[in-house]
Amino acid sequence: MISKQDLERILARENNGPSVFSLFLDLSVNSDNKRTHRVFLNQRRAQFDELDSERWNQPREEVGQAFQRVDQWLEDEFSEENKGAVIYTELGGDWFEAMQFPVAVANRLVIADRPAVGPLAQVLESYHHHGVVLLDRERVRILSVYLGTLLDEIEVHGEPYPGPHDVQAGGYSQRRYQRRKLEEMRQFFKEFSKEIEEFDRSYRPDDLIILGTDENVAKFREFLPEPLQAKIAYTGAMSVGEPASEILARIEPHVQAEREREGREVLQLLRDRVQQDYLATTGLQGTLTALQEGKVDTLVIGRDLDHEGARCTRCGFVFARTIEECPYDGAATEGGIDAVEEVIRLAEAQGSQVEFVEQAEVEDMDGVGALLRF
Numbered sequence: 340m341i342s343k344q345d346l347e348r349i350l351a352r353e354n355n356g357p358s359v360f361s362l363f364l365d366l367s368v369n370s371d372n373k374r375t376h377r378v379f380l381n382q383r384r385a386q387f388d389e390l391d392s393e394r395w396n397q398p399r400e401e402v403g404q405a406f407q408r409v410d411q412w413l414e415d416e417f418s419e420e421n422k423g424a425v426i427y428t429e430l431g432g433d434w435f436e437a438m439q440f441p442v443a444v445a446n447r448l449v450i451a452d453r454p455a456v457g458p459l460a461q462v463l464e465s466y467h468h469h470g471v472v473l474l475d476r477e478r479v480r481i482l483s484v485y486l487g488t489l490l491d492e493i494e495v496h497g498e499p500y501p502g503p504h505d506v507q508a509g510g511y512s513q514r515r516y517q518r519r520k521l522e523e524m525r526q527f528f529k530e531f532s533k534e535i536e537e538f539d540r541s542y543r544p545d546d547l548i549i550l551g552t553d554e555n556v557a558k559f560r561e562f563l564p565e566p567l568q569a570k571i572a573y574t575g576a577m578s579v580g581e582p583a584s585e586i587l588a589r590i591e592p593h594v595q596a597e598r599e600r601e602g603r604e605v606l607q608l609l610r611d612r613v614q615q616d617y618l619a620t621t622g623l624q625g626t627l628t629a630l631q632e633g634k635v636d637t638l639v640i641g642r643d644l645d646h647e648g649a650r651c652t653r654c655g656f657v658f659a660r661t662i663e664e665c666p667y668d669g670a671a672t673e674g675g676i677d678a679v680e681e682v683i684r685l686a687e688a689q690g691s692q693v694e695f696v697e698q699a700e701v702e703d704m705d706g707v708g709a710l711l712r713f
C-alpha cells in the first residue's frame with residue numbers, strides 16, 4: 340500500500356540527467372465492467388509517434404520503450420482489485436517504479452526533468468488512515484483501514500477471569516455474579532486499551548473509530564488514555580462479529596463526511612483570515628510566493644487543478660503566469676512550467692499541511708490559497 344513515505348522518497352530524488360516519464364492511470368472499471376486506460380495510453384503513444392518529439396528533448400525511441408515497460412508492468416504486476424496507478428521511469432535510464440492503489444486517479448502523462456507528484460499527493464492527502472475498533476465485553480477487533488481498504492486486522496479475546504471454584508449450585512448470588520462480570524469487563528477493557536495503544540504505536544493511524552453497543556462504547560472510552568480519546572473521529576453501534584466488508588461499508592459515509600467537514604473548516608478559516616487580512620493568501624501567485632518564502636502552514640487547493648506558469652532560469656523562482664524576464668534579476672524565464680505541480684511539490688517538501696477541496700469551492704480564489712505561519 341502507498342504511504343506518505345513513498346511521496347517523500349519520490350520528492351527527494353535528485354535530478355540526475357534523464358527526463359522522467361510520470362504516468363498516472365485511472366484503472367477503475369466503468370459500468371460495463373471495463374477499464375478504459377488503453378484509450379488514453381494509445382492516444383498518448385500516437386501523439387509521440389506523430390510529433391517530432393526530438394525537438395522536445397524527448398527521444399522517440401526512449402518514449403516508446405517507456406510505454407513498453409508500462410505495458411509489461413500492467414500485464415505482470417497490476418492487481419485487478421486496484422483502481423489507480425502511478426508509474427515512473429527515466430527515459431533512457433534505469434529507474435522504473437510503479438505503485439498501485441485502490442482509488443482512482445485521473446489519467447495523466449508528464450515528461451519533465453523531475454517526477455510529477457501532484458496526483459500522488461492528492462491521493463495520499465485525501466484519505467486518512469483509520470484504526471477501527473470493534474468490541475464487546477469479551478473480544479476486540481482492531482482494523483487498519485486506508486483508502487477504503489482493510490490492510491490488517493488484529494483480534495484479541497479477554498483472558499477468562501478466574502472465578503470461584505467452590506460455587507455450589509444456586510449458591511452463587513446474583514449480586515456476586517454481576518460484580519464478577521463487571522470486574523471481568525474492567526479487566527478486559529484494560530487489556531483492550533493496551534492493545535489499542537500498541538496498535539497506535541505500530542500502525543500510526545490518523546484517527547480512531549470505535550464501534551460496539553452504545554453502552555460498551557461509552558464505557559470503553561473511559562479506559563483509553565487521553566491522547567487516544569482525542570483521536571476518536573467517530574463512534575457508532577455495530578456488532579463485533581460483522582465481516583470486514585460490512586464494517587468498511589458502514590464507516591464509509593462517516594469517513595467521507597468527516598473529510599468534507601475538515602475541508603470546510605480549513606476553508607472557512609482561510610476565508611475569515613483573508614477578510615481580516617491576517618496570515619493568509621489566495622490565488623496562485625500569492626500562494627507560490629508564500630511557499631517560496633517558506634511561510635505556508637496549510638495549503639488549500641482544488642482537486643485536479645491545472646495551470647501553466649514560468650520559471651526563472653537564474654534564480655529558479657516560479658511564476659503563475661508566462662513572463663519574459665524575472666522581476667528579481669532580469670534573467671530569462673522558461674515557460675510551460677506546471678505551476679500546480681510546483682505548488683504541491685513546494686508544500687509537501689516543506690511539510691506544510693495540504694488540504695485538497697472541490698475546485699468549485701475555491702473558484703473565487705483561483706483554485707488555491709494558504710494559511711501562513713508568519
Ligand SMILES: [Zn+2]
Binds near residue numbers: 651652666669
Ligand atoms: Zn530570477
